[in-house]
Amino acid sequence: MTSFDTAPLFRSAIGFDRMTRLLDQVRSAADSNSYPPYNIERTAEDAYVLTMAVAGFGPEDLEINAQDNVLVVTGKAAQNEGQDRRFLYRGIAGRAFERRFVLADHIQIQGADLSNGLLHVALKREVPEALKPRRIEIASAAPRQPVLEGSSQQPIAA
Numbered sequence: 409m410t411s412f413d414t415a416p417l418f419r420s421a422i423g424f425d426r427m428t429r430l431l432d433q434v435r436s437a438a439d440s441n442s443y444p445p446y447n448i449e450r451t452a453e454d455a456y457v458l459t460m461a462v463a464g465f466g467p468e469d470l471e472i473n474a475q476d477n478v479l480v481v482t483g484k485a486a487q488n489e490g491q492d493r494r495f496l497y498r499g500i501a502g503r504a505f506e507r508r509f510v511l512a513d514h515i516q517i518q519g520a521d522l523s524n525g526l527l528h529v530a531l532k533r534e535v536p537e538a539l540k541p542r543r544i545e546i547a548s549a550a551p552r553q554p555v556l557e558g559s560s561q562q563p564i565a566a
Contacts, residue, residue, distance in 0.1 A: 479531075
């Protein structure tokens with residue numbers, strides 16, 4: 409695969425050096441095999457669902473971990489109970505896998521559900537209040553009154 413020169417992207421950016429690492433991770437993920445198949449669906453403005461086809465795997469065979477903005481879904485190969493079974497054709501894969509997904513900043517895993525051979529992982533972007541943009545009001549100073557020297561306003565005595 410062709411290597412890209414990312415220097416022009418970072419001429420006016422500070423602190424984005426991890427972007428290069430993310431590009432490398434995405435490239436290596438694209439080069440790896442595509443098992444198991446998956447969908448990524450946007451369900452709301454800041455909500456997503458990752459759906460993976462994991463037929464033949466039970467909840468005890470799957471493991472989901474998230475660390476350093478990387479979601480890792482691992483499936484352990486199911487133990488064949490009947491070793492004396494002879495398949496004429498085996499189209500349902502039962503091999504172990506590890507699938508990695510790079511998450512954007514502030515993406516939180518809401519939960520996971522396994523039903524009908526599909527693993528659904530709910531994700532949501534939750535930006536902390538301290539990092540959300542906020543409007544700063546500009547205060548204006550009261551206009552200054554010119555001071556005349558030698559004049560004083562003294563109350564008139566009656």
